[in-house]
Amino acid sequence: MKKGQEIELKITRMKYPNIGIGSFEAQEVRVKNALTGQLLACRISKKRSTKIEARALEVIERAPNEKDSFCEHFNVCGGCMLQTLDYESQLQLKTEMVKNLFDEAGVMLKFNPIVPSPEAFEYRNKMEFSFGDEFKDGPLTLGMHKKGHHHDVVDVPNCHLADVDFRTIQTGVLAYAKENGLIKYNKRSNIGFLRHLVVRKTKGTGEIMVALSATSQVADEQGNAFDGKAFARYISELPLTGTLKSVLYVKNDGLGDVVSGEIVCLFGDLHITEKLFDLTFKITLYSFFQTNTKGAEKLYQTALDQIDAIEDKVCFDLFSGTGTIGQIMAQKAKKVIGIEWVEDAVMAARENALINGLDNCEFICGDVFEQLKNVKVKPDVIVVDPPRSGMGEKTTVAVASYGIPSIVYVSCNPSTLLDDLIVFQKQGYVAEDITLVDMFPWTGGVESIVLIQKQSM
Numbered sequence: 001m002k003k004g005q006e007i008e009l010k011i012t013r014m015k016y017p018n019i020g021i022g023s024f025e026a027q028e029v030r031v032k033n034a035l036t037g038q039l040l041a042c043r044i045s046k047k048r049s050t051k052i053e054a055r056a057l058e059v060i061e062r063a064p065n066e067k068d069s070f071c072e073h074f075n076v077c078g079g080c081m082l083q084t085l086d087y088e089s090q091l092q093l094k095t096e097m098v099k100n101l102f103d104e105a106g107v108m109l110k111f112n113p114i115v116p117s118p119e120a121f122e123y124r125n126k127m128e129f130s131f132g133d134e135f136k137d138g139p140l141t142l143g144m145h146k147k148g149h150h151h152d153v154v155d156v157p158n159c160h161l162a163d164v165d166f167r168t169i170q171t172g173v174l175a176y177a178k179e180n181g182l183i184k185y186n187k188r189s190n191i192g193f194l195r196h197l198v199v200r201k202t203k204g205t206g207e208i209m210v211a212l213s214a215t216s217q218v219a220d221e222q223g224n225a226f227d228g229k230a231f232a233r234y235i236s237e238l239p240l241t242g243t244l245k246s247v248l249y250v251k252n253d254g255l256g257d258v259v260s261g262e263i264v265c266l267f268g269d270l271h272i273t274e275k276l277f278d279l280t281f282k283i284t285l286y287s288f289f290q291t292n293t294k295g296a297e298k299l300y301q302t303a304l305d306q307i308d309a310i311e312d313k314v315c316f317d318l319f320s321g322t323g324t325i326g327q328i329m330a331q332k333a334k335k336v337i338g339i340e341w342v343e344d345a346v347m348a349a350r351e352n353a354l355i356n357g358l359d360n361c362e363f364i365c366g367d368v369f370e371q372l373k374n375v376k377v378k379p380d381v382i383v384v385d386p387p388r389s390g391m392g393e394k395t396t397v398a399v400a401s402y403g404i405p406s407i408v409y410v411s412c413n414p415s416t417l418l419d420d421l422i423v424f425q426k427q428g429y430v431a432e433d434i435t436l437v438d439m440f441p442w443t444g445g446v447e448s449i450v451l452i453q454k455q456s457m
């Protein structure tokens with residue numbers, strides 16, 4: 001077998017994240033975004049002594065449980081890679097992928113039944129679209145990056161993960177930009193105006209935030225500055241089913257392809273308000289909030305069910321975002337300390353605690369590792385919910401060094417969860433079981449909850 005060779009490969013198992021594994025000439029070959037049971041035509045793309053990777057060229061035979069995709073954007077936008085499977089098969093596949101990842105690393109855990117998402121369609125409360133073109137110098141588009149391309153952007157007006165208001169806003173803003181001759185930003189030259197569109201819509205209250213991320217350069221070819229008032233008026237006249245609460249302009253002159261910069265409020269407030277269980281949460285543009293609200297209730301409930309009795313306990317909510325997990329715990333706990341480094345999110349968490357009548361919460365702004373050094377009080381309970389990159393070794397060691405009996409780890413990335421669990425093991429902790437919670441139907445993503453317990457000597 002050599003690089004560039006074309007082969008036929010039967011996928012016999014999957015490993016997180018969406019890696020199909022088959023055997024050719026008695027050697028293991030890995031293909032991204034395949035499905036167990038597919039027969040693929042592939043080209044070998046990498047051949048090392050330890051790893052052989054191939055790129056799928058064609059599906060010769062579908063997996064036995066595969067059916068037609070339901071979305072016109074399938075295979076173009078790069079999302080929803082599992083949509084040719086029914087929901088039950090997706091849940092099984094996610095479990096299989098995470099199990100194989102852990103088994104390969106020699107970390108044995110008992111897998112509890114996966115918790116399904118309460119909603120399979122239109123479950124997202126946030127979408128981030130990019131402005132661009134479908135091909136170089138093509139007409140303006142507003143949508144998702146084309147599968148496998150960093151620059152090309154495809155319209156996704158009929159995405160099934162977002163509700164009708166997201167679709168109305170996306171198509172409306174694209175029409176507005178075209179009618180007004182607004183110019184797209186060019187990443188290579190750093191010239192132009194339009195960059196991203198963020199839409200948030202709460203599930204519990206139906207409140208909508210629209211944020212246009214664009215440079216502070218001239219907005220159109222005639223050299224006119226952006227007319228924020230006219231833009232906000234246009235958005236407020238769109239036929240929405242929810243309530244428009246916030247229209248923002250993010251002055252984004254940074255070089256990275258991310259939404260960042262000074263926020264100018266064009267209409268309404270800087271936040272929208274979501275309901276989760278019986279609690280209220282203000283959400284600002286830059287605060288993290290789980291994208292599947294109803295799934296988040298399942299996630300948090302499953303996580304907190306791991307903790308025995310919380311009354312009279314001091315609880316740490318590490319990587320606390322807007323303080324969701326902390327405030328759910330604070331309804332019963334003696335004291336909650338949350339640590340989060342996005343200032344906006346911390347301010348929202350403090351306000352949320354006041355709105356929710358919780359006076360036993362403290363939210364600290366800063367890096368978890370650095371701030372833990374300053375916290376004098378000792379925890380009885382720790383819940384961690386780090387970003388995709390995981391906690392990393394030094395923070396994991398710092399958390400383990402409290403030596404408390406159990407720690408609940410909520411993770412959106414099984415690979416970094418695995419790395420951190422290996423560090424916990426070295427610190428005398430053991431994880432016995434794992435519960436997966438599906439927050440992202442049709443995609444390969446999954447949340448995990450692990451109860452990590454101190455081993456008795």
Ligand SMILES: C[S@@+](CC[C@H](N)C(=O)[O-])C[C@H]1O[C@@H](n2cnc3c(N)ncnc32)[C@H](O)[C@@H]1O
Pocket residue numbers: 287288289290319320321322323324325339340341342345366367368369385386387388412
């Ligand atoms: C997966 S989110 C969890 C948020 C929250 N627990 C929730 O469920 O809404 C991870 C959070 O960690 C924050 N974060 C990432 N790295 C951090 C660090 N080193 N120190 C403090 N916060 C961090 C992010 O800003 C984000 O809000």
